[in-house]
Amino acid sequence: MKCLVAALLLTFSIGVPRVAQAADEAPDAQxxxxxxxxxxxxYKLPGIAVGVMEDGKVTFARGYGETVFGSGDPVTTKTLFKIASNSKAMTAAVLARLVQQGKLRWDxxxxxxxxxFAMHDPWVTRHMTVSDLLVHNSGLPEGxxxxxxxxxxxxFTRDDIVNGLRYIKPAYGFRAGYAYDNLLYVVAGQVAAAAGGASYEExxxxxxxxxxxxxxxxxxxFRLTDAGSVAQPHSRDGDKIVRTRGDAELVPEIASAPAGGIRCSLDDMLAWARNWxxxxxxxxxxLxxxxRAEMWKARTPMPVSQRQKRWDRTHYYAYAYGFRLxxxxxxxxxxxxxxxxGMYSMMMLLPDRRSGFVFMINGDGSSARTVLGEALLKLFTAPEASLGVQGYADDLAKPPQPIAAAPAKAKLPDIARRKLVAAEALRDWLGTWRDPWFGEVRIxxxxxxxxxxxxxxxxxHGQIGRLDGRFLLVWDDEAVDENAWLDFARQGDVRTLRMAKFDPQGDFSSDxxxxxxxxxxxxxTAKPGG
Incomplete structure (x- = not known):
């Protein structure tokens, strides 16, 4: 088995030759x-910017919709979007530059x-390399x-993140499997800053x-007025498109930048793609x-979904330095x-064709990204087999096929039935609480x-209620994605609190x-007159 994995890794390190050219003609603009x-x-998207490259040349670049829904301000190829985790490849490229300059080594x-720096296990602390920071095999739980x-x-600062890692218990063995994380890319940014003698941003x-x-x-x-056209994120409220998490005039520096905090335009992302x-x-x-070969060398095998097998005939999937292969x-x-x-993006490259595409969405676009990405990809790889946008959207909307003996997904209780809890009912649990990595919480x-x-x-911040015999925390701010169950316990004089997502299938970043x-x-104690 080890020999097979090594062979697959080697194959993806040098590039996979095309088995067959499905279509001689590249996709046309129409x-x-x-x-x-x-x-x-x-999917009722407020705005999207889409660019396509064919044989090394940009053949399509266009903005659709608005930067803010209903504003009349159009999305253009120069509109800035949050590229989120597409930032990771740029962070990896900074490190690759420093390696090339002899300022650090991948190992x-x-x-x-x-x-x-420290992880939960001192042995892992000693043996974790710069390379390990980029490939999602650290043992940290997903997200x-x-x-x-x-x-x-x-x-939270980047130093807080570096210091907090030692308190997060691993979910599996070091280098023993794949689980997506963001914090170690923040650490990678700090490594770059230390080796490069300047801040990550610089x-x-x-x-x-x-x-x-x-x-x-x-x-x-940066200031919004200095940045030109800037797309704002949106969510859905029933059938309505609603701006959410909008920018202030002064956009602050954020600790998450190395993992997902960069903004670029479509023109920029096409230039970035063309460089590769x-x-x-x-x-x-x-570089x-x-x-360049190190950046695209397969490092960590990833699970291949049934949908990838069905839609793409995919046999192997792996993580490299900020890229998936x-x-x-x-x-x-x-x-x-x-x-x-409220921001979704995709960059897809077909290196043997010197072709690919990029798009960025400023709305509730998870399914839209999956469907459009597949439809555009099929224009290159197998147009005759494409289901088209409607076909892929319909297929994606189908409930997953049940797995034999798998328990049915539990229906979530109606959150509208919750009753706010009176302070008297929680008097034994009121107080200041602390988690070693998240810090102080007040209930x-x-x-x-x-x-x-x-x-x-x-x-x-949010209000505590009671639903079906359990305490439920419902956030006041729409920027907090998942509500949470609260489970209080007492062990002698020690009072503890564990939390869990209201929806067990919710976003893994709500950890x-x-x-x-x-x-x-x-x-x-409240101050007099406060």
Whole structure:
């Protein structure tokens, strides 16, 4: 088995030759435009920017819809979007540049550059390398510690994240499997800063944005008025499209930038893609063949879903440095997606064709991204086998096929039936609580009711109610994605609190299950006249 895995890794390290060319003709603008418009109509998207490259040339680049729904401000190829986890490849590229410059090595222990870094297991602390930070095989639970990143803005610093990792218990063995995480990309940004002698933001501008002429990309603090056209995220309220998590005039620097905090325009993302598909001589000086190969070398095998097998005939799926590698209809693909509160993106490259596409959505676009990504990909790899936007959307909307002996998914209780809890009913649990990585939480009376409030994540405040015999925390702020069950317990004089997502299938970044809160004191006394 080890030999088979090694062979597969080697295959994806050097690139997968195409088994067969499904279509001699590249997709035309009419087919691309039709797929985009069908997706907009099906999913009621407020705005989207779409670009396609064929044989190294941009053949399609267009904005649709509005930066803010109903505003009349159009999305253009220069509109900035949050690219979310498509930021990870840029962070990896900063490290690759530093490796090329001899300022660090991929196999350097992280502690060589960050002496204060520690994981839960001291052995893992000593042996974790710079490479390990980028490939999702650390043993951290999926999305472990993401409450230190989102919702934004919050008061967690990158140093808080580095220091907090040691308290997050592993979910599996080090290098023993795949589970997506974000925190270690933040650590990677700190490693880059230590080795490069500048902040992550400065390094990104110096080592990536400037040499590749990504003129619109933004990271760190900036003013909206200085950035030109900026798409704002949206959500759905029934049939209505609603702006959510909108930017203030001064967009702050955020700790999550190395994992998912960069903004770029479609023009920028196409330039970024072109650098990988058809690099110029100058770009090969920027990053040579050796480090380009390292960036696209398969590192961690990923599970192949039944949908990937059915739609794409995929046999192998792996994570590289900020990119995902897969075979699709016998062709090699390099890709990544981004998801961040009302913003969705995808970059898909077909290196053997020197082709690919990028798109960014500023609405509730999870399904839209999956469907449009597949429809555009099929225009390249197997147009004759494509189900089209409506076919893929219908297939995606079908309930999953039941697995024999698998328990049926429990129906969630109606949250509208919850009753707010009186302070008197929770008097034994009122007070100040602390988790070793998330910090201080206050569960205190606000009049006759009870509020849960985080000191380091100001958006995380909500009212405690009771539903079906359990305590339920419902957030006041729409920027907090998942409501949470609360389970209080007492062991002698120690009072503890564990939390869990209201919807067990909810976003893994709402990692309440990793919290271990202990009561450490009373609620603060209200000041006279306060």
């Amino acid at each position: 087919a691309i435009d039709a797929a985009v418009r069908a997706t907009i109509d099906r 350097d222990p992280v502690v060589k550059h960050l002496p204060g 472990g510690g993401d409450l230190m990143l989102w919702p934004e803005p919050n008061l 390094l990104l501008r110096r080592e990536v944005f400037k040499p590749l002429a990504l003129e619109g990309c933004r990271v760190g603090e 598909l058809v690099p110029t001589d100058a770009q090969k000086q920027w 040579g063949d050796a480090q 897969a075979d699709v209809d016998g062709e090699w693909t390099v890709s990544h997606t981004g998801t961040l509160g 205190c009376a606000t009049g006759k009711e009870v509020e849960w409030r985080s000191l380091k994540s100001p958006k995380m 309440y299950e990793d919290l271990a809160l202990t009561r450490v004191g009373d609620c603060p």
